[in-house]
Amino acid sequence: MTGTKAGQPAGEAKPRRRQARGERRIQQLLDAAANVFCRTGYASASTNAIAREAGVSPGTLYQFFPNKEAIAVELGERLTHQMREAHGVLFTPEYASLPLGEMLDAVVDPMVEFNCQNPVFLTLIHSGDAPGIMTEDHDALHVALQARLEELIGLIQPELSAERRTRTATMVFSLFKAGLELVLSHEGEEQAAYIEELKASLHGYLAPIIGTQAPSRTP
Template sequence: MESEEARPRRRQARGERRMSEILDAAAAVFAEQGYEKTTTNAVAAAAGISPGSLYQFFRSKEAVAQALADRFTVQMRAAHGEAFAPADLAAMDLDDLIDRVVDPLVAFNVANPGFKALFARPDMPPGLATAAGPIQSALLGRVEAILAVRAPGLSAPERTRSARVLVQIFQAMTPVVVAAPEDEREAEVRELKKVLRGYLAPLDG
């Protein structure tokens, strides 16, 4: 056994560009049609290539989604910025803290409407869950870290549960924020923050 399956084929610059174009197209079509209803031929057409060419770069429809997930993960981490210093956290006003965490996440979701079409679907295939996991984990870990500082009275399991609830609230209300017309978005975000604050305030030291 020397070759195995792990020979990712040498790519040219042209190929890398094509892959990126395919992912752009996939994000757009996923966002508009949803994952299940999206046909691979439609993605290829949107990318301006033939069905066969798409499969030169991705082994399957799910592989496209997976790659898109990976790209989102990277972009998300970048958009979200670096973690806060605990000193900042402890000193910060609760409202400021919420603004600071929520605003960039909302901005990311508004800028990438395809994101939720991929990761908010109820039947996440195993491959995708693997890709979505890191995102979820990163968020949860971040929130838990914040809670550890702001609500030191919480036991570890309580902290985990509370973090899960907070993330869940955010993910539940984000679609509405994204779907809202430009001039109502701010109001929706305010509501989202109200909910988060209402849940956090009693925990906050």
């Protein structure tokens, strides 16, 4: 045995280290791309600008990504996965037992936080030149979340028709997206104020439809 740990095949450690370094470099490039996309927009961004932002040569970038589109697709896939993981616990049946104000806090806060931490997500989604696979993945996630919201509304107010649940969920997402644009365009205290305005808007819309108090449950 020549320098390998017991039970570890010779030559295994180096490939793992190379893989770890490669993953760190990929993340470095994706972080740089996110900054460039947010600053200049997707259409105006270039691989040279991304390489400069990352502090590497264009040649190093091309070792991992053939072009700007590939970078955007990888970034979009990772962000969509993170959003799916972060929002996967939202709109669960447990939320149906909360008063409306508490339910909005529990749902809106993590969704706003994700978008504030990852502003590039909406930048890419709103770009008409971004790769189509990104918008397809986003749309699929949106459809899944809206379906879960419709189910939650049905649990709170079972007498609502399926059509009314769909319209209500669609309006909620439309209000949220409009309010989110305002939230992301402000910082500090103003941003916090717009988050509260967003919740107030959603509360005002939903209150006459599903009520404000936790639904009573018959034993």
